[in-house]
Amino acid sequence: MKIGIYTTVAVEAAFKAGEILKKYYRNNFKYHYKGHRNPVTEVDLLSQNEIKKVILNNFKNHRILAEEDWQENKCDFDGFWWIVDPLDGTVNFRKGFPLFCVSISLVKDGNIILGVIYIPITDELFIAERGQGSFHNDKKIFVSKTENLENSVLATGFSYALTNNPDPHVQLFKDLSIKTEAIRRAGSAAIDLAYTALGVFDGFWEFDLKPWDTAAGVILVEEANGKVSDYYGNPFSLWSKTIVASNNIIHEQIINFTKQIKL
Numbered sequence: 001m002k003i004g005i006y007t008t009v010a011v012e013a014a015f016k017a018g019e020i021l022k023k024y025y026r027n028n029f030k031y032h033y034k035g036h037r038n039p040v041t042e043v044d045l046l047s048q049n050e051i052k053k054v055i056l057n058n059f060k061n062h063r064i065l066a067e068e069d070w071q072e073n074k075c076d077f078d079g080f081w082w083i084v085d086p087l088d089g090t091v092n093f094r095k096g097f098p099l100f101c102v103s104i105s106l107v108k109d110g111n112i113i114l115g116v117i118y119i120p121i122t123d124e125l126f127i128a129e130r131g132q133g134s135f136h137n138d139k140k141i142f143v144s145k146t147e148n149l150e151n152s153v154l155a156t157g158f159s160y161a162l163t164n165n166p167d168p169h170v171q172l173f174k175d176l177s178i179k180t181e182a183i184r185r186a187g188s189a190a191i192d193l194a195y196t197a198l199g200v201f202d203g204f205w206e207f208d209l210k211p212w213d214t215a216a217g218v219i220l221v222e223e224a225n226g227k228v229s230d231y232y233g234n235p236f237s238l239w240s241k242t243i244v245a246s247n248n249i250i251h252e253q254i255i256n257f258t259k260q261i262k263l
Contacts, residue, residue: 018120047086089188115216159208193217
């Protein structure tokens with residue numbers, strides 16, 4: 001595939017960050033908890049610094065929203081913003097479970113124009129540019145063609161905020177577990193979205209995510225002919241508190257369950 005200069009830089013940054021993750025994987029590193037059950041490792045920070053360096057060396061006037069720098073203030077994404085998760089799946093990484101990734105996207109005036117997700121242990125690179133389709137290791141990809149929930153495999157995750165009000169979210173998991181063929185909970189929203197774009201999963205839902213968890217994956221799903229909304233079928237925005245992504249065919253079937261959740 002032919003990619004533009006922005007995506008070229010994003011891929012370079014993702015690969016360099018991925019090398020850092022591979023170097024420390026199942027090795028010795030320090031970590032601490034930045035919130036309730038929410039760890040951050042020194043590797044998150046090393047990866048983030050490398051990504052920021054690559055981006056700013058190429059685009060000095062662009063701004064960056066990176067997970068480990070976030071100060072709880074919502075930005076409006078005017079102009080060019082890079083949205084960076086240097087290590088999505090930190091718990092997996094800390095415990096030596098190989099499902100984690102680097103997620104990088106570029107937003108212009110609030111619109112996602114590209115997304116790159118790199119899974120270093122399996123060496124899987126996902127790329128999407130607006131209007132150009134989605135690709136997995138240079139092969140164009142599309143969402144699945146599954147037509148009903150009974151034959152679908154969905155993915156989900158549980159927020160660190162689950163303990164505040166677990167019952168509706170646990171009930172939703174139970175209801176969809178009964179209705180679907182299977183549900184997977186891998187521990188990385190970015191990977192769940194990338195695999196939905198690839199057709200591995202037929203759909204994905206989760207609540208309380210942030211832009212760095214979703215931005216790159218959202219454009220991957222949309223460019224692979226999938227659909228993304230919030231729990232209630234409204235258009236998804238970068239600060240949406242809930243997300244449903246699917247192959248489009250079963251989207252309303254998932255929404256019939258998620259819309260019952262009152263946040």
